Amino acid sequence: MSKTHHKSLGLTNDDVIEMYKTMLLARKVDERMWLLNRAGKIPFVISCQGQEAAQVGAAFALDRKHDYVAPYYRDLGVVLAFGMTATDLMLAAFAKAEDPNSGGRQMPSHFGQKKNRILTGSSPVATQVPHAVGVALAAKMESKDFVSFVTLGEGSSNQGDFHEGLNFAGVHKLPVITMVENNGYAISVPLEKQLACKSVADRGIGYGMPGISVDGHDPLAVYEVVKEARERAISGEGPTLIEALTTRFTAHSSDDDDRQYRDLTELEKAKQRDPIITFANYLKNEEVLTEEELNKIESEINDEVNKATDYAENAPFADPDHALKYVYEE
């Protein structure tokens, strides 16, 4: 349950309803992809489940009309908040020609959409960190009022590009916000085998920037710290490192079986703090939404996911020789 009240953060009831809807849409799209995968209809899924609050809370604290994001593969919540649609995501899941991320060239969850300022991403982890720093450098050079926002997992924060990117941003005081979604595992390897320091946030000091840990199950708590980070960035005070403490509710991906390495009772416990449920409860307690309204939202979102799935499933693939296009400018 949120400790901070949304109104004290300057959020209206409509804002938090939209946040909730975005979180729920991310969850429902994700759940549908697993069903499609298990039914043999799509080859691969990698999940946002458990991390939606961190993603949506952060995205709503940004300027979603001007800021740039460099998301990582779990960030369904971020890209939906930045204007990608359920249909776009399903087109990517089915690898269809109309997929705006890559036209079916990349695996799903390799996001990118220029019109929504979502930088194109790849598979090698953490390479997006310097890219976001580069966008922030451009903002500073042009004295523009936008920031860049980049995410990655805690395991990925061991990559050289995390270090090189954050150090660069720190030295030049660039308007970039880095959010590490710490879900405690990098595939099978737990946090204590990834980091020698206690928290990812501790790393901030090495880059001359604040490092802040926040409860990633609470969208309002994440909203608050990202909002503050954005204000610092815009006022020329430089970058911020945020660690959102989250839980990965699924296996690493559809190709992984986490029973081999993970204590599932620990996971069941975390699921009691499922952000979709706790945020719905918050909205009910605060009398933002009634039970009936919540049900209505859920059924609308189910419809949206159904439509998106049908559309994507029936959409055409790119022609095989489309594989030859766009190596260089044409």
Place this chain on the structure above:
Amino acid sequence: MTVMTYIQAVTTALKEEMIRDENVFILGEDVGKKGGVFKATEGLYEQFGEYRVLDTPLSESAIAGVGIGAAMYGKRPVAEMQFADFIMPAVNQIISEAARIRYRSNNDWSCPITIRAPYGGGIHGGLYHSQSVEAIFANQPGLKIVMPSTPYDVKGLLKAAIRDNDPVLFFEHKRAYRLLKEEVPKEDYVLPIGKADIKREGSDVTVITYGLCVHFALQAAEKLQAEGIDTHILDLRTVYPLDKEAIIEAAKKTGKVLLVTEDNLEGSIISEVSAIIAENCLFDLDAPIKRLAGPDVPAMPYAQPMEQFFVIDEDKIEAAIRDLAEF
């Protein structure tokens, strides 16, 4: 026209492009106040200020990666790797990112970055200040690799690289920086990326090469002219993707082909050139394709005799041409 060294042509091209387009900016190690360890960016910091001639942390993957991010945004970064040898920490950014951005986004995003790096040996640089690294990048569709051989080409090709809407690696031979001088037009001009250039017309033997080796080949050709051997020289200029048409035409012209690189032999640029000729010129050849390259040892040793053993020079090229002419 003004007489310019190879490195002055680099500086001139950078400066003119920065004046022409305010999105062009330079980033790299020591490029600012110092003007670069070779002085390629001399005077630019004073003229354009800190944020257009940016001294970065000692951090190659960030130099490439931050440049890539800025390029995706719409800037025209020119990133400097202090030595081509030190591009290695940035290889993931260059190959996994820059090269694939247009393709992986289905043409939604692009990455107009230029990455300059001094390469090449014969300057007592030892293993890690002498290398040719182009072959590492030369099977990465999405990248273009330019390696100019003259001040004139440097100016026109560097401008073209900066204006290109895709990532270009621009390798400058560090020994050529002050060795080569010639008249260069004062006017703005660009030369086409992807096009080889005939540096000498001849009818007996064709030499296909690039970079500083073009200079040595020209010297060898002058000497051999006195012996009545007439050498045709094709300068690849862009080593990836290759100008296949020009290669085939040059090979057919004399039927005897010498391929030269100062890189290690196996898997080098000239290996691919050789394959193109083998595929297309079977009945036009009068001798087996001959390759002259560095030995297959990791890199150029420091001690002068071993360095000399490794490098390509005028004499080695001359001997190889003569061999072919006599075949």
